[in-house]
Amino acid sequence: MTTAFVTGVTGQDGGYLAEQLIAEGTTVHALVHESGHTEAHFATRRLPVTLHTGDLADPVRCAELIAEIAPDEIYHLAGVSSVGYSWERPVLTAQITGLAVAALLEAAWQLQERAGRPVRFMQASSAEIFGSAERSPQNENTPLRPNSPYGAAKAYAHHLVGVYRGRGLPATACVLYNHESPRRPVQFVTRKITRTAARIAAGLENELILGNLDARRDWGWAPDYVDAMVRAVRHRTAADYVIATGRAHTVRDFVSAAFTAAGVSNWESRVRTDPRFIRPVEAVEQIGDAAKARAELGWAPTVEFAEIVARMVRADAMLTAGGGTARTENTDVTDQ
Numbered sequence: 526m527t528t529a530f531v532t533g534v535t536g537q538d539g540g541y542l543a544e545q546l547i548a549e550g551t552t553v554h555a556l557v558h559e560s561g562h563t564e565a566h567f568a569t570r571r572l573p574v575t576l577h578t579g580d581l582a583d584p585v586r587c588a589e590l591i592a593e594i595a596p597d598e599i600y601h602l603a604g605v606s607s608v609g610y611s612w613e614r615p616v617l618t619a620q621i622t623g624l625a626v627a628a629l630l631e632a633a634w635q636l637q638e639r640a641g642r643p644v645r646f647m648q649a650s651s652a653e654i655f656g657s658a659e660r661s662p663q664n665e666n667t668p669l670r671p672n673s674p675y676g677a678a679k680a681y682a683h684h685l686v687g688v689y690r691g692r693g694l695p696a697t698a699c700v701l702y703n704h705e706s707p708r709r710p711v712q713f714v715t716r717k718i719t720r721t722a723a724r725i726a727a728g729l730e731n732e733l734i735l736g737n738l739d740a741r742r743d744w745g746w747a748p749d750y751v752d753a754m755v756r757a758v759r760h761r762t763a764a765d766y767v768i769a770t771g772r773a774h775t776v777r778d779f780v781s782a783a784f785t786a787a788g789v790s791n792w793e794s795r796v797r798t799d800p801r802f803i804r805p806v807e808a809v810e811q812i813g814d815a816a817k818a819r820a821e822l823g824w825a826p827t828v829e830f831a832e833i834v835a836r837m838v839r840a841d842a843m844l845t846a847g848g849g850t851a852r853t854e855n856t857d858v859t860d861q
Contacts, residue, residue, distance in 0.1 A: 528594065528598070529546050529554070531543060532602055532629075533604070540708060542602070545748075549755075557578060584628030592636060601648050612673065623678035643695050644694065646689070647757060653675055654671055655668075655670060656670040661812045662814040663700075663811070664814040665700070687765070697763045698766075701769075715744070718780055720841045722784050724841075726788055734796075735796060743772060743773050744774060756822040782834040
């Protein structure tokens with residue numbers, strides 16, 4: 526039986542990944558911060574995940590866990606996931622999103638040397654590594670030009686994956702473009718949009734406050750991207766893969782689709798911009814070319830943009846009807 530070790534398991538992607546792995550018969554272990562909260566989280570979803578407390582900032586503990594669990598597969602999803610937050614805490618971002626990957630890769634390689642068998646490693650990389658790309662769409666050969674502390678930390682981790690792959694570790698980096706679902710936390714701009722649209726439709730709010738409406742992103746369906754991760758890890762040859770739909774939409778398009786799904790007309794009168802929500806440096810257009818993933822992994826996105834937004838709005842409408850509340854400050858356009 527395959528054993529997997531997952532970081533970031535309580536996030537959007539981590540939950541979908543755990544569900545897929547368990548459904549396939551994989552034994553799942555996960556790194557978490559507070560066992561009480563996360564045990565309740567997994568009990569609610571009835572997922573048999575073995576939880577291990579630890580911190581990415583503690584490389585010794587992470588290495589001990591990998592040695593103890595001796596996983597066949599390692600999926601690294603955790604880290605600072607907000608570009609905006611990375612500008613506020615650049616050093617912490619470098620430590621958690623960048624340096625921690627070095628510790629995990631080294632622990633995986635050490636385990637592989639001791640066990641005499643492959644230890645497959647997957648790094649959740651990000652379209653932000655391309656930053657101010659000179660051309661679109663971006664693919665695996667696009668030069669890395671990050672323009673934020675988050676992107677720089679991810680770029681460092683991305684390069685390390687290649688370094689350890691050259692050392693003999695079957696390490697893969699999935700360059701994930703924006704991907705959404707109803708499980709997206711509310712501090713992300715997409716969830717802020719769908720939640721506010723649902724609340725405006727219910728008469729509970731009057732306006733939606735955003736930053737740059739013209740930023741263009743390549744949005745996909747999160748479970749599709751998780752499936753790509755598993756395919757990449759289990760492919761016969763470790764490599765890097767861009768995971769994207771190849772189609773870009775503006776934040777304005779996302780807002781329009783959300784209000785349409787919520788049944789609210791004349792959305793422009795309900796939306797205003799605020800400079801607080803605009804990044805210091807904005808990657809204006811991010812579009813991914815996933816031709817390699819399609820050809821080598823047999824992967825393809827399954828849910829169209831408008832349906833992704835509609836599913837999120839419907840979920841938020843149900844939460845609103847049930848009295849669900851959540852803060853939506855400090856929002857940001859990011860991928861994970």
